[in-house]
Amino acid sequence: MWKAEAEPRGGSHLKAAPVLPPGRWQEFDPFLLMMEDWFQAGTFDFHPHRGFETVTYVIEGRLKHEDSFGGYGILEPGDVQWMTAGSGIIHSEDPLPGETVHSLQLWLNLPKAEKMTPPRYQDLKASAMPVRREAGAVVRVFSGSSGGVAAETKNVVPVTFVDISLEAGASVSQDLPGDYNGFIYVLEGRGRFGAEETPAEAGHVLRLGGAGGAAESEATLRADEPLRAVLFAGRPIGEPVVQHGPFVMTTAGDIKLAIEDYHAGKFGRPKRR
Structure with a gap:
């Protein structure tokens, strides 16, 4: 057992606490990390991911999700977004104007055979x-x-x-x-x-x-x-984990390819709503 300690962050990111610290891949398998965040608009603007899923649980505030494959949703307290980055996606998670969002975000690994699965977004409303x-x-x-x-x-x-x-x-x-x-x-x-x-x-x-x-x-x-x-x-996956920023693969070569594909525009193009 351990305690997640919140730390102040600069800019519009008010606080963050590592619930599952990154790097303990074998211990937490299939989970990679989980952060508890308190943040305002502009903190998590459009950014890429490949090779895993993000599971974002909103505790307080309202959060807008937009991505490069048409996913969109406004999450209220108690709602969850389950986003499969798979082969590559660009998304943003932005509090509505004037609001502070308190959330948990879990990174869930994908097995090597599924890392290039097509991206998918599931908007899980608490009421449903x-x-x-x-x-x-x-x-x-x-x-x-x-x-x-x-x-x-x-x-x-x-x-x-x-x-x-x-x-x-x-x-x-x-x-x-x-x-x-x-x-x-x-x-x-x-x-x-x-x-x-x-x-x-x-x-x-x-x-x-x-x-x-x-x-x-x-x-x-x-x-x-x-x-x-x-x-x-x-269920644990039991495979190697190589993480570089927003990309999680099984080899350094796959990380290099992810970076190249992102810069080549293969993750789609996001549009703000």
Whole structure:
């Protein structure tokens, strides 16, 4: 377990906290990194990506997405954009004028065989996502399933992503395939996690341990006070990771090609709306 510490940034990027620090590729596989950001308009103007997916969860504020393949959306608090960069895309994520957006952005790796898949944008509205309800617990399912409640989100790499809200004293268990790797990030409140009831509070990140070869596993959350957390888990890819700025491939040669293709205009041309 560790704590994500926010640091001030210059310009219109007010603060940023590394939830999953970059570079620990094998430990976090299939996840590459996750940042918690507080930012204003102009911070993330048009920029390229290739070889992975971005999953952006808006906590506060309204965020506009535009990309070079026609993807467009206004995300409200609780909404998610799931963007498959694949073979290459140029996009922007811009708060609406006068607003500060508080968000999480996860980078999800793609296997070598899928890194050049066509780009895709999924706008996942919180109001349209399936919800699992238990006593004192609300689990909103953005990807994968929870207690038999499943989302229709399209995945390249199998991933479970749920937002869990618990009343004080309530508990819930999230079922997962035994081969998944994952983590829980506490957004609000305080509680105990897992079979050992590890205590954690807002800002803490908890790794989900392996199932020891079992086909299935589960993660249990118990709230000592009103608690909100996000849980991400996915099937490891087990391939080399070479990252250079906004490109994530498996070899240095593929990174060089990505840079060349971007400068050659092969990532499409974005248009502002």
